[in-house]
Each structure stands twice: as C-alpha cells, then as structure tokens.
Amino acid sequence: MTKLQKRAWFELVGVVAAVAVGAIGLAVLVRLNANGIFNIVIFSVTFLVTGLVAAVSSIRFFSSFDEREKKIYIRAFVIAAGAFAAFTCFISFCVFFIVGGKSLIPVYVLPAMFLLGLFIAQFVQSTAILIQFAWEQADEQ
Amino acid sequence: MSSDRLSNQVRRLRFEHGQMTQQQLADKVGVTRQTIIAIEAGKYAPSLPLAFRIAHAFNGTIEDVFQYDNEHEESGD
Secondary structure, three states, X not given: OOHHHHHHHHHHHHHHHHHHHHHHHHHHHHHXXXXXXXXXXXXXXXXXXXXXXXHHHHHHHHHOOOHHHHHHHHHHHHHHHHHHHHHHHHHHHHHHXXXXXXXXXXXXXXXXXXXXXXXXXXXXXXXXXXXXXXXXXXXXX | OEEEEEEEOHHHHHHHOOOOOHHHXXXXXXXXXXXXXXXXXXXXXXXXXXXXXXXXXXXXXXXXXXXXXXXXXXXXX
C-alpha cells in the first residue's frame, strides 16, 4: 500500500471520528443551549487551531507525494469539492421543501448539515483515491 | 483531426542498464515504483523534469527514452 493509499484510509477513519466527536459536541451544545460571545470565542479558537493543525499536516504530507500521487490527490480533491457543493445545495433545498419556505427549523440543523457535508466530501475524496489506485492495479493484471 | 501518442523505452533501457529494477529506477529519479510502472505501461505521462531525470538516469537524451507520435490526417492542406 502506498503512502497516499494509507493517507486515504487514515483520513477516512479520521473524518468518521471527527464527525462523531463533532456530533456529540453539537448535541451537548444544543442541550446546554450554548450561546453568547464567550462561546463564539471558544469555538473560533478551537476552529482556528484545529484548522491550522489539519492544514499544516496536509501540506507536509502533500509535499511527500511524488508527482503522480499529487495528481491523483488533486483529482480526488476536486471531485470531493464538487460532491460537497452538490450535497450542500441538495440538502438545503430538501430542508426547504420538506418544511416549507415559510416554516422554521432549529438552528442546530445548519451545523449538522455542514458536518454531514464534510463527512461526505472526505468519504468521496478517500474513495476516489482508493478507486484510482484500484483501477491501476486492475490494469496491471 | 490529430491523434497524439507518447511511447517510451523505459523498460528496455532498464534491462540494458544492468537489469535495473523498477524500484532502483524509482529511487534514482525520486518517484514511487507505482509511478514507474504507470509510465512503462503508458498510463501516465511524466512531467518534463521527471522525463529529463529518467533520461539522465540512463545517460541518454529525452528522445532516447520517450517518443511522441503525432499523426495528422491531412484534410485538404
């Protein structure tokens, strides 16, 4: 298994764990009815730190790929970005049509939709990477 | 209408240079073995820097390793 394939599996497992933690955190925040500037600051700091760590980790790992692996990764990322956009659009309109344009939805639906979209995007990206490798191995045989 | 085809002699040159393995060539040019496999099978076209590094590994020119067939269908020229 190449480094990129291992990374694809790692990100797939990692995003499942992250979404699970995020969902639990969201449920706790909803239960506590967390609001206010203090919670926004806590969230912002957590978001920034997590995002920076993930970005630095991805950049460092990306630089260790060879050129073919970079192309595979970029192709998978573009597909995943498209999947995220398509899902976000689809789910938004689904909610719209399910509850009706003049109805109200709980606010926690928004971050829940976003978390689900992130999960789908990462799932698609990891799957796209693994499928591309599987195609090549099938061609070799 | 034109048909472009890039072919290579990587496999033949590997055997001519002391039965070099795919892994050895990969280590020499700084890519994975899977990339060398994909190049030899014609599934992947290397970048220009990589093509030059491969040619250099065989002490040859880029034309010794890679061939570009550009077939044009004449259409009333």
